[in-house]
Amino acid sequence: MNISKPAMMVIAMSFSALTFAQDLELTKKDSIVQSYWLVSLGTNIVDDSGDEFGELFDLSDGWNMVPYPSRVSVGRYFKNGLGLEAIGSYNRYKEGKIVDNVVNPEDVDYWGLDFRVSYDLNMILGETGFFDPYIGIGAGYTDANNQGRGTYNAVIGFRTWFSDHWGLDFNSTGKWAMDTENASNHIQHALGVAYRFEVEKGLSRKGQEKLALLEELEKEQQRVQDSIADAEEARLLAERLQREKEAAELAAAEKAKKEAEEARRAKLRNKINNLGKVYFKLNSSYLTSKDKELLDELVAIMQDEPNLAIKVSAHTDSRGTKKYNQWLSERRAERTVEYVVSKGVSAGRISHDAFGETQLVNECEDGVRCSEEQHSKNRRSEFEILNY
The missing domain is CATH 2.40.160.20 (Porin)
Known part of the structure; x- marks a missing residue:
């Protein structure tokens, strides 16, 4: 079987992640x-x-x-x-x-x-x-x-x-x-x-951080495996499209198909964007009933669109240490993903990333006096479409 260059790169990344995970295994020193x-x-x-x-x-x-x-x-x-x-x-x-x-x-x-x-x-x-x-x-x-x-x-x-x-x-x-x-x-x-x-x-604090990283690597390995399959599927699709383009009578149909697909994607992007964001309370990673209602809408969209893949990006406000805020944003991202998965969405379709206090949406950085409402805008989880 011929394996495309992107698939080979994905396989190499998978082996690198596996080696890194083995180096990070928990030991007695972490308890x-x-x-x-x-x-x-x-x-x-x-x-x-x-x-x-x-x-x-x-x-x-x-x-x-x-x-x-x-x-x-x-x-x-x-x-x-x-x-x-x-x-x-x-x-x-x-x-x-x-x-x-x-x-x-x-x-x-x-x-x-x-x-x-x-x-x-x-x-x-x-x-x-x-x-x-x-x-x-x-x-x-x-x-x-x-x-x-x-x-x-x-x-x-x-x-x-x-x-x-x-x-x-x-x-x-x-x-x-x-x-x-x-x-x-x-x-x-x-x-x-x-x-x-x-x-x-x-587990010590260092052990908890290591465990969180191991769990993240495990999810990343699953995503990489899914990407290998997607890369091969994309290669076969490209070959089919190339054959269709060779036939003049199929060119117009292919163009119309692409336009319809783009319209569907634009509509889907609007749906995701109109959902808004999940906002967390200070020093909390737990979802409120209002947050769960928003995520239920996201689940409904993903169930209607079986090829849709989402990435959750979690953030904190600037209060607290950078190390603590990074850990807190990871917990917020994990809880957001865990809730969506608990509603029947495949874990391979939703990934997450955590940025701590590094991507504030306003000027409320360390040393700047802000109201609680201004700080609350930064305690959020956002959604990004990775794949349709």
Whole structure:
């Protein structure tokens, strides 16, 4: 079988896309831990010298600790970055240490039971792999220097992970007494071995982007395969038209046929153009009922025209980062295509492209003050006829 030059080019593109997709396959590095239970066991250091916030590292006079495990915690951490944790600790104020600005005359036990809510800063900073910083607030009860007191707590710390389950936890907690007349404030530092279980993993941001690209490449390969068939069909059609042109009596009929086809195409172009565009809400890729009504009209046109192929081009306004807007426009394009396909249109007849904030329809670029109505003109999906 003779294969035309355009078909050969399409085949070469298909092989290139396949090779690229193999290089992009998902790996373990593309997944992250999203939620888990955690237990930790370690030691704690208490600074209740009375000037603990002024001299943070007064090890010799202000820091108290015991030479064995003295802190245990259990917590639950969720996909949204929040964590709930209960902590029990024991310590001992040593004779001769500074406690509440005086020299401690004898060893005194320290007991603490605290509860806190923490937030994973990686949700803001972006996934940093083994380094997991967090902040938190909470409350608890502490018996220190023979004085019981409720405390308001604030914590800052980080965990460093060696595997999906094992790591180290470092943190410092400021404890402010609820009854400031009879009890002082103090700082408690902690270091422990952390173990997490019932670990639930998901794709990192990079993994999600890679998955979206793989899905796009898969659709592109399907389109390429369809193009191979179309290229061969076009070659056969051209040969038939050439034979028809050789006959004078068929020339006029062929001309009339072409004019009628062009009129049909112009009418079809007007139908597509008159549909308008799909407009999205801010930071959303979901279709409204009004959007679905517009797409239902598009589906009806494609069902009436079985050879019609459409490309969806999705865009965002300029607010947000370029990387986020590119991802958001890809989601908008995908949701638009998915809805049309769900109504029975072949996936090979509708493709999509995403341009983020690179093709604004007005002057509302970064740094330009615009109204919400002006910004909304840029949050759109448009339709382009690829083939009749």
